[in-house]
Structure formats: structure tokens, C-alpha cells
Amino acid sequence: MYEGMKERAVDLGKTASSSDIIFDALRDEIISGNLKAGESIRQEYIAKIFNVSRIPVREALKRLEAQGLVKNERYKGAIVSSLSxxxxxxxxxxxxxxxxxxxxxxxxxxxxxxxxxxxxxxxxxxxxxxxxxxxxxxxxxxxxxxxxxxxxxxxxxxxxxxxxxxxxxxxxxxxxxxxxxxxxxxxxxxxxxxxxxxxxxxxxxxxxxxxxxxxxxxxxxxxxxxx
Amino acid sequence: MYEGMKERAVDLGKTASSSDIIFDALRDEIISGNLKAGESIRQEYIAKIFNVSRIPVREALKRLEAQGLVKNERYKGAIVSSLSxxxxxxxxxxxxxxxxxxxxxxxxxxxxxxxxxxxxxxxxxxxxxxxxxxxxxxxxxxxxxxxxxxxxxxxxxxxxxxxxxxxxxxxxxxxxxxxxxxxxxxxxxxxxxxxxxxxxxxxxxxxxxxxxxxxxxxxxxxxxxxx
DNA sequence: ATATTGCATATTGGATCCAATTTGCAATAT
DNA sequence: ATATTGCAAATTGGATCCAATATGCAATAT
The missing domain is CATH 1.20.120.530 (GntR ligand-binding domain-like)
Structure with missing residues (x-):
């Protein structure tokens, strides 16, 4: 009964978290070349832009690091990876x-x-x-x-x-x-x-x-x- | 002067963070088959084992997800990925x-x-x-x-x-x-x-x-x- | 007996706060 | 003028706390 509801429920369940949104946004900035290799991404700076705490920003940066797009360095921020x-x-x-x-x-x-x-x-x-x-x-x-x-x-x-x-x-x-x-x-x-x-x-x-x-x-x- | 110090300093700099340690540990558990496909990893549970808060655990889980080893599902924990x-x-x-x-x-x-x-x-x-x-x-x-x-x-x-x-x-x-x-x-x-x-x-x-x-x-x- | 409802519990996502320590710059010494 | 030292600010990693809500089970209704 009400089969149509299922799909809507699933769609609702897929509301992206802050972390997801920030991950996508930063990835876009990097692959567009807007954020260039060697540049530093400050957690606080991103957090302010998105009006969130640093927590979801850090999670996004960890994910970007896992994919090789940045390297997190303490006290220096996330450095956008270069390519030899x-x-x-x-x-x-x-x-x-x-x-x-x-x-x-x-x-x-x-x-x-x-x-x-x-x-x-x-x-x-x-x-x-x-x-x-x-x-x-x-x-x-x-x-x-x-x-x-x-x-x-x-x-x-x-x-x-x-x-x-x-x-x-x-x-x-x-x-x-x-x-x-x-x-x-x-x-x-x-x-x-x-x-x-x-x-x-x-x-x-x-x-x-x-x-x-x-x-x-x-x-x-x-x-x-x-x- | 004291050239040897540099290497030691570099080595010291590489002290792994909690997040790194937990990431490695969970990865080991998964690839060893100790944590089986479909099993749920609870943040609190892991945090207690390592005597840390859930924060570094969550970061580790996000990284594992980026590599496809788990899938984080809200209220359900990180589910170990299966392979078709x-x-x-x-x-x-x-x-x-x-x-x-x-x-x-x-x-x-x-x-x-x-x-x-x-x-x-x-x-x-x-x-x-x-x-x-x-x-x-x-x-x-x-x-x-x-x-x-x-x-x-x-x-x-x-x-x-x-x-x-x-x-x-x-x-x-x-x-x-x-x-x-x-x-x-x-x-x-x-x-x-x-x-x-x-x-x-x-x-x-x-x-x-x-x-x-x-x-x-x-x-x-x-x-x-x-x- | 089975299905539905309601509530306590569990669990995660995120905010705020704290600790550690590096970095940058100014003051000082050589 | 250059190198060294010291200290304030910046910055990250982690702990603790709060909000939202899904889950599981017991109570209830059919």
C-alpha cells in the first residue's frame, strides 16, 4: 500500500550531511583549478564560509586526503596535492x-x-x-x-x-x-x-x-x- | 650543525595520530576477515577500546568509506562492505x-x-x-x-x-x-x-x-x- | 494471534571547548 | 647587518556536550 511513498522516503533519507556538501564543494574547487596545487586550506576558513563547525570540514578533508587530492599537515592546513x-x-x-x-x-x-x-x-x-x-x-x-x-x-x-x-x-x-x-x-x-x-x-x-x-x-x- | 637531529626530528614528526592508528587497526580487522561483510562497527564501541572520543573514530571511518571498505549509515554504524x-x-x-x-x-x-x-x-x-x-x-x-x-x-x-x-x-x-x-x-x-x-x-x-x-x-x- | 502505537534507548552528526605546539614576528645579542 | 631568542597568535587534534531521530520493545487495539 502507498508504494509511491517508499521512493519518497528513500529520497528523503538521502539528504546530504554537511560533511558531504563540503567534500563535494572542496573537490569541485580543486578539480576546477580554483584551488591550486600547494595552496593551503584552513579548516576555520571553510567552516565560516559554510557556517558550520570545523568538525564536518575535517571529515571532508580526511576524505579528500584518502583520495589523494590534499595532504593534511598539522598547523599548516590541508595542502592541495601537486602532480609530478x-x-x-x-x-x-x-x-x-x-x-x-x-x-x-x-x-x-x-x-x-x-x-x-x-x-x-x-x-x-x-x-x-x-x-x-x-x-x-x-x-x-x-x-x-x-x-x-x-x-x-x-x-x-x-x-x-x-x-x-x-x-x-x-x-x-x-x-x-x-x-x-x-x-x-x-x-x-x-x-x-x-x-x-x-x-x-x-x-x-x-x-x-x-x-x-x-x-x-x-x-x-x-x-x-x-x- | 647536528645534522643527525634533522632525521630524528622528522621521525618524531611522524608520530601517528589516534585517527591514523584507528584507521590502520580497523583496516587490518576488515582485510583479515575478522570483521565480516555486513557487520556493523559502532563508533562508541571502538572509541572505548582505544580510550578515545568518537571524533578520531569517525574520521577513520570516513577514510575507510572513501576507500570503499565500509559504508557509514546513520543510526546503524559503519557497515563492512560486501563484494558481489x-x-x-x-x-x-x-x-x-x-x-x-x-x-x-x-x-x-x-x-x-x-x-x-x-x-x-x-x-x-x-x-x-x-x-x-x-x-x-x-x-x-x-x-x-x-x-x-x-x-x-x-x-x-x-x-x-x-x-x-x-x-x-x-x-x-x-x-x-x-x-x-x-x-x-x-x-x-x-x-x-x-x-x-x-x-x-x-x-x-x-x-x-x-x-x-x-x-x-x-x-x-x-x-x-x-x- | 496479529498488527499498530507509543515511549525509552541507542546512535550518529555537529557545536563548543580545551590542549598542544608550531609559526611568525619583534626584541635582543653578536 | 645577521643570527638568536622569546613570546603572542594561529592552527590543528581531540574531548565533552547537545540535538535529532531511528530502532526495539512493550503495551494496546483489532
């Missing part, structure tokens, strides 16, 4: 291994709903005039394509890997006008997914990541020097 | 991709010190009579072999993946007497590392993981049912 060129290369190695594998599965079982979402982000990305939003939309597009892969563990790794390099990707998207290339490749990948052609989607994704890497490497030093 | 057969397979997929890659690099640059450590754990593993210690020694052996890979991001993923399946591996090591097989394979891998033969070490590691998977699959249902 070696680690940067490592992350691309992992992306090149896992993302083609994931999209292969996802493309084969992709649902019309997911396809709609991905198409939407793809179009938004192509049309967006504000370069500050390119990074986020690019990310959302790729996330959408992987949704139906049924590989949560792979996705967790891909997400964390992407978080680490996202600030650099975003800076590069703004600096160069490699948008054209990205737009073309996104549409090709989307097309392969529409046809359920996992193999082709995988190959295109591999090349897409490789292109991203090639575009980014020359800018890596420039960006890290500028910090 | 699909996720189990996923983790082995990832291990099969990353571990051979890592050991290939590690074997090429392995130092005498690291080799000594790995040999030590290998021998301990072979000689250990108490089956409760097999899992930990097995893990330590593999960790040692990967030490010189210079791939921190890969290692982090491998560690977290291993954490998730370790309870099952340990149960299986105790249930079957596949120790013989493991011992032989460990020595073969170690030998390839001694010779700096990265390719061979990678191939042997791949087969070793594959064997582990084959041994574990039949026991997976048995173990999860028994919980």
Missing part, C-alpha cells in the same frame, strides 16, 4: 588501460536514457561559450558514456584518476583552442555508442585519451611553472 | 592489468635491499605454521616486490583492490592447501626479479594472479554463504 610529470604519465597509462575497456562494455548495453544524457552534455559542451564550463561538461559527457558499464570499481578508479588531472586538462582546454578536435572526437565516440559498437567506441576512446595526452604534455610545464 | 561476484571479477581484471605492468618496472630497477626484504617475506610465508598469518605475509611479499616500481598511483590502486579481496584470499588460503602452488610461484617470481628480468616477472605474476582467481572462484560462494 611521472605521476601525470602514470594516470594517463591507467586511463588508457581502463577507459576503453569500460566504454566497450557500456556501449554494448547503453540505454536510450543514457544516450540522451550523453548527447545532451555533448551538445552543451560544443555550444558552451564560457570556457570555465568546458572542463566540467567534458567530464560529464565521459561520465555519462560510462554509466551503463556495470563496472563500479573501474569507474571509481577512473573518477579519481580524472580528478587528479582535471585542473590541467581544464587549463589546457582554455589555453589552446583544441576544442574543435575534442568536439569531433566526442561525436565519433557517441556515434559508435549509438550503434552499440563497443570495439569501435573503445578504439576511439583510446585515441581520444592519447590525443588529450599529446595536447597536454607541452602545456604541463607551462602550467605548473605558472602556479 | 561481479565486483570480485572486476578487481581481478584490474589486478591482471596493473600488477604485471608494475612488477615489470620494479624488477628492472630492484635494489638489493628490496630484494632482501622480499626474500625475507617469501621465506616467512613458506615457513609460517600459523595459517592466520599466511594472508598478511603473502600480501607483504607482493608489496615488497612492487616497492621499486616508482609508480605510486598504480600501487595505490593495487593496494585498495587487494584490500577488498584479501579477506576472501585469506579464507581460501586456509581452506585449501594451495600453499604449495603459491610457494613455488613466489620463488619463480623472486628469481625473475633477482635477474632483473621484468618481462618474465610480469608473465609469472599474471599467471600467479590468474591461478589465485581460479582457486578462489569455487570458494567464493561457499565463503559468502557462510557469512
Amino acid at each position: 610529470e611521472e605521476e601525470f604519465i602514470e594516470i594517463y597509462e591507467i586511463r588508457l588501460l581502463l577507459e576503453p575497456l569500460v566504454i566497450k562494455e557500456a556501449a554494448r548495453r547503453i540505454t536510450p536514457e543514457t544516450l540522451k544524457i550523453a548527447e545532451s552534455y555533448c551538445n552543451e559542451f560544443s555550444a558552451e561559450p564560457d570556457s570555465n564550463n568546458w572542463g566540467k561538461l567534458n567530464r560529464k559527457f565521459h561520465e555519462a558514456l560510462y554509466r551503463d558499464s556495470k563496472k563500479p570499481f573501474h569507474l571509481k578508479i577512473i573518477n579519481e584518476a580524472s580528478d587528479r588531472i582535471d585542473p590541467y586538462i581544464r587549463a589546457q582546454l582554455v589555453l589552446t583552442h583544441g576544442m574543435e578536435q575534442a568536439r569531433i572526437e566526442h561525436n565519433e565516440i557517441l556515434d559508435a555508442c549509438r550503434n552499440g559498437d563497443g570495439e569501435k567506441a573503445a578504439k576511439l576512446t583510446y585515441d581520444h585519451i592519447q590525443d588529450s595526452y599529446n595536447a597536454l604534455i607541452p602545456y604541463l610545464r607551462k602550467i605548473t611553472d605558472g602556479a | 561476484e561481479e565486483e570480485f571479477i572486476e578487481i581481478y581484471e584490474i589486478r591482471l592489468l596493473l600488477e604485471p605492468l608494475v612488477i615489470k618496472e620494479a624488477a628492472r630497477r630492484i635494489t638489493p635491499e628490496t630484494l632482501k626484504i622480499a626474500e625475507s617475506y617469501c621465506n616467512e610465508f613458506s615457513a609460517e605454521p600459523d595459517s592466520n598469518n599466511w594472508g598478511k605475509l603473502n600480501r607483504k611479499f607482493h608489496e615488497a616486490l612492487y616497492r621499486d616500481s616508482k609508480k605510486p598511483f598504480h600501487l595505490k590502486i593495487i593496494n585498495e583492490a587487494s584490500d577488498r579481496i584479501d579477506p576472501y584470499i585469506r579464507a581460501q588460503l586456509v581452506l585449501t592447501h594451495g600453499m604449495e602452488q603459491a610457494r613455488i610461484e613466489h620463488n619463480e617470481i623472486l628469481d625473475a626479479c633477482r635477474n632483473g628480468d621484468g618481462e618474465k616477472a610480469a608473465k609469472l605474476t599474471y599467471d600467479h594472479i590468474q591461478d589465485s582467481y581460479n582457486a578462489l572462484i569455487p570458494y567464493l560462494r561457499k565463503i559468502t554463504d557462510g557469512a
